[in-house]
Amino acid sequence: MKIENTSDLQVLVHTARGGTLTAAAHALGITPAAASATLKRLETQLGARLFERSTRAMRLTPQGQTLLDYAVRAFELLDEGESLVTADRGELVGTLRVAAPSDLTRSTLLPWFDEFLALHSGVQLSLSVGDRPLDVMRDEVDVALRYGALADSRLVARPFAMTNPLLTASPEYLSRHPAPKTPQDLVHHNCLIFNRGGRRHRVWRFAQNGQWTEVRVNGNRSVDDASLAREWAVAGYGITLKSALDVREDVRSGRLIHLMTDWQTEPYPLHALLPSGRFVPARVRAFVDFLALKFEALTAR
Incomplete structure (x- = not known):
């Protein structure tokens, strides 16, 4: 038996992406029960099991992976056709x-x-x-x-932009702590740690006269949301090292002060x-x- 409704393949694609039928249902705006019924219908029509089910997640079978690859390509071709048709009308x-x-x-x-x-x-x-x-x-x-x-x-x-991170702190923080002059001074400051890819970015690098130096910083706050790190800095909780794009308005308005301006930081594309x-x-x-x-x-x- 062949697939009767190719739109059912969306359940396959979103289940593979999200790892669960619940994630697929949420992405497609349907109930988990409807997503489960659609997947069962696909498997019945093909006479093949597409996922290995467990209580925690769903893993593609070899047959499911093969169908997924073709389904993704099919939807991309449809998207391409739609784009070419609408491009003739000059619309996006x-x-x-x-x-x-x-x-x-x-x-x-x-x-x-x-x-x-x-x-x-x-x-x-x-x-x-x-x-x-x-x-x-x-x-x-x-x-x-x-x-x-x-x-x-x-x-x-x-590439969109090449910036260098800025070391900044609020006037309130600097009223309570002397501004750092060298990277080694940061050891004595509360540095706001930003997590990248699940790892805490604790080693900050600076250069002067072509010589690079590293310092391992510490602080009582770390976060995986960069906007919160900036808000903490503005509120006076510590020093942050962030993209110049992110803090430019705060520096311009005086909410944050650019520190150690005679030290260079690594380019940040x-x-x-x-x-x-x-x-x-x-x-x-x-x-x-x-x-x-x-x-x-x-x-x-």
Whole structure:
């Protein structure tokens, strides 16, 4: 028996991505019972088991992995066809799935998103905000904005900006603690630790006259949300080392003070990441071009 309704394959795709039928149901806007019934119908029609079920998660069988690969390619081809048809009308339509860091989103991106959606009324934004990087190849993401060096060769990267992190603290904090003059002085300060990829970023690097030095910092607060680290710094709880893009308005307004200005920090690139080998819809290309112009103007200022 053949698959009667190809849209049922969406349950397969989202169950594989989310690891559970509940996650698939949530992504598709249906009940878990409906998702389970759809998956059972698929397996009955194909005469093959697509997932190994357990109490904690669902794992693809070899047959399920084969069908998943073809299903993803089929949906990408449909997306490509839709994009080409609408491009003939000069319109951008469809859902734009974006992942972005939390603080960059709040400090910079939100008004740009509003502007892009106002220019293209046929586009809907699905935004995932957080500092734990998503798997761009596996998760349902069209473009991800990500700080730092790139390690995944399967991704296409477009550079947006190159900044250096700024060491900052609030006037209130500095009224209670002498401003650090050298990296070694940071040992005596409460440093706000930002977690990257599940690891605490405790080693901060600085350079002067071409000589780099490292210091292991400590503090009574660590967090995996960069926007909270910045808010703690503004509130006077400690010193933070963050992207200049994220703290530029706080420094400009005086809420944060740039410290150790005669010391250099490591370059901190920002990229837009897209899966290589995947068709890029017109709305995604237009969005990336739009952001590139915005960041060019911002860094020029």
